[in-house]
Amino acid sequence: MRVLSGIQPSGRLHIGNYFGAMRQHLQLQADHDCFYFIADFHALTSNPKPADIARYTPDVAMDYIALGLDTNKTVFWRQSDVPEVTELAWLLSCVTPMGLLQRCVSFKDKVAQGLAPNHGLFAYPVLQAADILIYKSDLVPVGADQKQHIEVTRDIAGRFNNDYGVVFTIPEAHIIESVAVVPGTDGRKMSKSYDNTIEIFESEESLRKKIMRIVTDSTPVAEPKDPDRCNVFALLKLFAQPQELADWENRYRSGGTGYSDAKKRLAELVIDYFKPFREKRAELEHNPSYVREVLAEGARRAASVAVETLTAARNAVGLGAHYGR
Secondary structure, eight states, X not given: OEEEEEEOOSSOOBHHXXXXXXXXXXXXXXXXXXXXXXXXXXXXXXXXXXXXXXXXXXXXXXXXXXXXXXXXTSEEEEGGGOTHHHHHHHHHHTTOOHHHHHTOHHHHHHHHTTXXXXXXXXXXXXXXXXXXXXXXXXXXXXOGGGHHHXXXXXXXXXXXXXXXXXXXXXXXXXXXXXXXXXXXXXXXXXXXXXXXXXXXXXOHHHHHXXXXXXXXXXXXXXXXXXXXXXXXXXXXXXXXXXXXXXXXXXXXXXXXXXHHHHHHHHHHHHHHHHHHHHHHHHHXXXXXXXXXXXXXXXXXXXXXXXXXXXXXXXXXXXXXXXXXX
């Protein structure tokens, strides 16, 4: 089945990104036809600095490739390199009820968080629907809290198919493996917007410093501690083997172990886990032309599907082929 997902180039990727979605994306490559894109059009809704978009796009590409994206099997490209998606977004806009967009929780949430409302942010679900539909996607990996996005796409596709004949595959949400919220250094959900992230590929020195700053309570070293209420232990769950994790739980509950000991071990585990990926990424940093070619080839492969779908949609609404092509 064809799987599609995108990730915005809004900053350096962190541990929360990896366990929240990236790892599942990479695992899906084994059994599915995967289409993954860097969503630079979507990133514009938050009005980023041009220099940041230019910097973070290759960063995201290098991160995914270093972490195991199969560039021979998986189609991987930059969203804006296949502009057919924006034309399809307009065709879909013309069958999308305003009420459908007004009910979208994501727009309300982002405005509540202080993001200035703009048309791009409001119409985000239509461009997202175009991303999904233009590549004939069967499955879209999302967290359970993002299922509404896929329901909106299904609604738009159904309306278009009903009005103009069946053009689009109706996608299904693929609810990704549930992972407990990955805490950031301040205890809140790890997020770039909170400035509490531990980046996957930051320097070992910086990583250690950030982990040692993770917020904990003031329980004395000698006293027992509750592992279920500890941010450090929550991160240990992601990296430690079961036997070691059980040992840490026992040490917590027995007392006599300080949080600093757990933090030091967590830093070692994180560094060891990502070490082979770190080496691969260092190679990619010295070969930017390879990364650009991967994205260019991915765009060519993605465009071959997008053009076919857009042509069918244009014909369906009566526009026909582009003159002069």
